[in-house]
Amino acid sequence: MYPGNAPFASASRNTKPRGQAMSAPAKRALLIAKHWPEPASTAAGRRTLDILDLLADAGYRVEIASPAQPTPFQAKTGYGEHPIEVNESSFDRWVRALNPALVIYDRFMMEEQFGWRVREQCPDALTLLDTSDFHSLREARHQALKSGQPLNLFHPIAEREVAAMARCDLTVMISKVEVELLKQHFCLPDWQLHYLPFMVRELPDLNTLPDFDERQHLVMIGGFKHAPNRDATTWFAQEVWPQLRSLLPGVECHVYGAYSDHAMHRLSDPATGLRVYGRTEDALATLARYRLNLAPLRFGAGQKGKILDGWLSGTPTVTTPIGAESMAPEDAWGYPLSDAPEQFAATTAHLYRDQTAWRSARDAGTHALETEFSYAPHAAAFIERLETIAADLDAHRNRQIWGRILRRTEHRAEEFMSRWIETKNKMTDT
Incomplete structure (x- = not known):
């Protein structure tokens, strides 16, 4: 009934023109991205662009580099965009000439691939890891759900x-929860x-x-x-929807997601009112x-863009x-949180039928936006943190004894593996 194909516009994005002229040469901020940002496909892509917009507002000249293939859905950012390759020394010459003041790694895999090269070529660049969510926690929860075993945080991915x-x-x-966990x-x-939220x-x-009477049916949204x-879509379809249908006869649930x-x-199952778009x-x-x-959701980590969009x-x-x-x-939600199918179905039915409860839950979401996700204080604190570290980067690094140890020769497996692959590729080509 409501399928569509084009990307959506985020209400939290800054849409002012970028790259404005500046009176002095701008510091460069380089994002090394695992994927080209797709704000219409993932909340992570939207958050990435929000951070880049924040840096542009603060006077940085923003550049994006990625080894990923372009996609029809990637954002037209207006920033410099550069395809790069892994295990290729041409990156060294390029990043040295770019000479960024700030390098952001989009997830830990990009730091493994390119961090050692940046340290060699741009030793004075402030380096920042954006995890998007704590990947290791998400994986640990996934494994615990599949195996039925207790949560094990200390696995090889966590070490990396x-x-x-x-x-x-x-x-x-x-996520504040993940800050405390770390x-x-x-x-x-x-x-x-x-800590930097949406x-x-x-x-x-x-x-x-x-308002309540102007809306109908249920919706789910999230990239596949x-x-x-x-997992959430499968679990809902198999465990929750059969119960919910009996509680809300005639009500449909429409599921949207990129890369379905x-x-x-x-x-x-259109006969039951469950439609996947x-x-x-x-x-x-x-x-x-x-x-x-x-x-x-039965597992995951970080903040959830689908909930933020619901509130917005x-x-x-x-x-x-x-x-x-x-x-x-x-x-603060106005209902009992539960991942039991019976309770989830009962809560949904209650909020769907009860206008007072519905408005209370809606207002709670607006309150959360106002108190926890306001742009100005988080943006100011982030830029202040970067400036404080950059003002005395040597002193900051001298406090990081474990970082210094991990950068030593005997702990540089990623670098030596990359050098070996590059040499092997060159030998194969000749």
Whole structure:
């Protein structure tokens, strides 16, 4: 009924022209991205561009480099964009000439691939790791869910991710929960971590958005390259929807997501009202047509863009404890958080039918936006943190004994593997 194909516009993005003339040469900020940012496909892509916009506002000249293939859905950022290759020394000459003052690694894999090269060619560049979410925590929760075993945080991926954090000057975390986890369980110091959530420049005007009686049906949204979204859709279709249908006869649930595939579309059952679509033209406009937004996440990490978009569109969200984590306190949702199918279905039915409860949940979301996600204080604190570190980078690095140890020769496996692959490739070519 409501399928679409074009990317959506984020209400939290800054849309002013970039690259404006400056009276003095701008410092360069280089993002080394795992994928070209796709704000219409993933919340991570939108957050990445929000950070780049913030840096541009602060006077940086922003450049993006990525080894990924271009896609039809990547953003037209207006920033410098540069294709790069892994295991290729041409990157060394290029980054040395670029001479960035700030280098941001988009997830720990990019630090592993390019961090040692940046350290050699641009030793004075401040290096920052943006985890997007704590990848290791998400993976640990996924394995615990599949195996039924207790959560194991200390696995090989965690070792790699925390090592990348130690090698960088600062790690940006989107979740306060994950900041505390890194401090308590992985012994990372507070001065090496910075909390930077989703940032919202303007609050929604609820008076201009459809009210309870103007909305109908349920909606789910989230890119299907993200394993938690695939699991949530499957679990909802198999465990929750059969119960919810009996509680809300005639109500449909429409699922939207970038990169939908055959496995996801097989869950669609128009006879029962469950419909799985692909991309939506505009996430906020789409969400604003529905009465409730569902986020039945059973594992994951970080903050959840689908919940943020629900709040921005004035659409209350029913979620689980994992979904609620790092978004708002457990007692701030207006309903009991649960990942039990029966309770999730009962909560959804109650909010769908009860206008007072619906408005209470909607207002709670708006309050969370106002108190936790306001752009100005978070942007100012982030830029101040960067400037403080850059003002005495040597002293900052001298405090990072484990980072210094991990940068020594005997702990440089990624560098030597990359050099070996590059040499092998050259021998093969000749």
